[in-house]
Amino acid sequence: xFNIIKSLFxxxxxxxxxxxxxxxxxxxxxxxxDTVIRGVAPIADAKPGQLAFYSTEQNSSAFKILPIEVxxxxxATVILVxxxxxxxxxxxxxxxxxxxxxxxIVKILGxxxxxxxxxxxxxxxxxxxxVFFRNKKTVYVGQYATIEKGAVIEPDVKIYPGxxxxxxxxxxxxxxxxxxxxxxxxxxxxxxxxxxxxxxGKDGFGYTRQNGHNVFIPHVGRVVLGNRVSIGANTCVDRGxxxxxxxxxxxxxxxxxxxxxxVIIGKECFLASGVGLAGGxxxxxxxxxxGHVGIANGVKIGNDAEIGANSGVFRNVxxxxxxxxxPAGPGTEFMRHYAWLRKHVKNG
Numbered sequence: 001x002f003n004i005i006k007s008l009f010x011x012x013x014x015x016x017x018x019x020x021x022x023x024x025x026x027x028x029x030x031x032x033x034d035t036v037i038r039g040v041a042p043i044a045d046a047k048p049g050q051l052a053f054y055s056t057e058q059n060s061s062a063f064k065i066l067p068i069e070v071x072x073x074x075x076a077t078v079i080l081v082x083x084x085x086x087x088x089x090x091x092x093x094x095x096x097x098x099x100x101x102x103x104x105i106v107k108i109l110g111x112x113x114x115x116x117x118x119x120x121x122x123x124x125x126x127x128x129x130x131v132f133f134r135n136k137k138t139v140y141v142g143q144y145a146t147i148e149k150g151a152v153i154e155p156d157v158k159i160y161p162g163x164x165x166x167x168x169x170x171x172x173x174x175x176x177x178x179x180x181x182x183x184x185x186x187x188x189x190x191x192x193x194x195x196x197x198x199x200x201g202k203d204g205f206g207y208t209r210q211n212g213h214n215v216f217i218p219h220v221g222r223v224v225l226g227n228r229v230s231i232g233a234n235t236c237v238d239r240g241x242x243x244x245x246x247x248x249x250x251x252x253x254x255x256x257x258x259x260x261x262x263v264i265i266g267k268e269c270f271l272a273s274g275v276g277l278a279g280g281x282x283x284x285x286x287x288x289x290x291g292h293v294g295i296a297n298g299v300k301i302g303n304d305a306e307i308g309a310n311s312g313v314f315r316n317v318x319x320x321x322x323x324x325x326x327p328a329g330p331g332t333e334f335m336r337h338y339a340w341l342r343k344h345v346k347n348g
Contacts, residue, residue: 013039013112018051018078018094025107030086031094037078040105040112046076051108053080054089055101080105118158134173142179154190166201172227185239189227189249196233200225204238204245204261204279217241219261226250226267232257241279248285266303284319308334 019033036049043052043066054071071081071088078094080101089095098104118140121127125141130149133139139153142161147153151165154173159165163177166184171177174191181194185201194200206217221240226249231237237259239245245259248267253259258276265271266285274292277283282300290309295301300316307313308324308331317323325334 013037014114016112018096021051021108021111022096024111025104027080027104028083028097029095030097031078033094035078035094037112040109041076043074043076043079044070046074048075048077050076051078051080051096051112052076053101053105054085055082056085057082057100057102080108122161169201178233185221186223186225188225189229191228192225193230195231195235195255198231198233198235198237200231200237201239202236204241206241206261206279221245221262223247229253232273235259238263254291272309 016037017033018029018031018035018037021027021037022029022033037051038049041047041050041052043054046052052074054066056065058065068088071085072090074090076093078096079089080096080098081089082099082101083097086095086097119138121139121141122143122145124143126146127141128147128149131147132152134153135155138155140158141147142159144161145159145163147159147165148167150168152170154171156174157171158176160177160179162180164182165171165177169183170187172188172190172192175188175194177183177194178196180197183194183200188194201223203219206219207214208217209215219239219241221242221244223237223239223245225247228250229247230252232253232255234255235253235257237245237247238261240262243262245261245263247265248269250268251265253271254273256273257271260277260279260281262279263277263281265283266287268285269283269287271289272291275289276294278295278297280298281295284301284303284305286304287301288306290307290311292310293307293313295313299313301307301313302317302319302321304320305317306322307317307328308322311324311328312326313323313328322331323329324331
């Protein structure tokens with residue numbers, strides 16, 4: 001009974017075949033192309049009818065290579081595997097062969113578990129006159145969502161219940177705005193994901209002291225998101241005071257982050273949960289910021305730089321360097337300091 005109830009709430013998989021996946025994603029197929037796939041599972045837990053993958057790729061230290069016995073003993077009906085591992089796969093399995101199983105499993109998950117298309121505008125949505133829909137038939141707007149006049153909604157946009165789109169906001173083609181998200185003073189690119197309760201385009205924490213009082217500085221800038229940007233749940237991205245806050249194409253920002261006014265983030269960056277960027281921070285392309293990293297006003301982080309979790313950054317980080325600690329410094333320097341401290345604490 002528990003398994004039946006659990007299945008009712010599990011993500012619904014779209015039934016497909018190994019042959020269709022091989023054709024769609026350019027994979028070599030070994031076995032029966034008509035083998036039916038009813039879901040995806042980790043290779044150690046997979047059951048008949050499911051697809052799993054096995055890979056020895058080591059794209060980062062976060063990826064763990066499983067023992068080869070896991071591949072040899074899997075119950076998966078279809079396995080995504082590298083050419084050199086084919087000999088270890090069960091003889092009864094249908095194989096999809098590729099040099100990059102990790103990259104292809106992402107595509108396959110998106111294909112098998114893709115959400116059913118949503119279209120139409122709820123009767124209970126509040127849409128002011130003066131909202132411009134580029135192609136209204138392709139748009140979804142859920143109940144109690146609000147869109148103010150002057151907003152521009154491009155084709156294939158999905159706006160979920162309770163979201164708020166303010167005046168003169170532009171939402172790019174294929175972007176998803178989840179429940180409770182609040183967007184003002186912003187231009188959002190194509191195929192972005194704005195997750196639940198994210199706040200984009202509100203005023204930043206900009207004040208000046210005058211005659212002993214804190215006086216708010218009016219903000220007139222915007223937030224500009226590139227294409228394929230993801231903003232996590234409960235993350236805040238402040239509008240610029242005068243210059244825009246800008247986030248480049250492909251950058252992914254986790255939940256509970258704070259992006260202050262006038263910040264510039266490059267392309268294809270990763271910001272883990274709890275990151276806080278003070279006003280005027282500049283982040284280069286492909287930078288990686290671990291969880292709960294804090295960066296001070298005006299600091300520049302170079303291209304391909306990495307900042308370790310819980311670090312406090314008060315000075316610029318050159319291209320390609322890895323810094324950590326509080327205050328943050330080069331990773332090797334931090335580890336030497338830590339080793340020295342441990343040694344002398346023990347001896348003391």
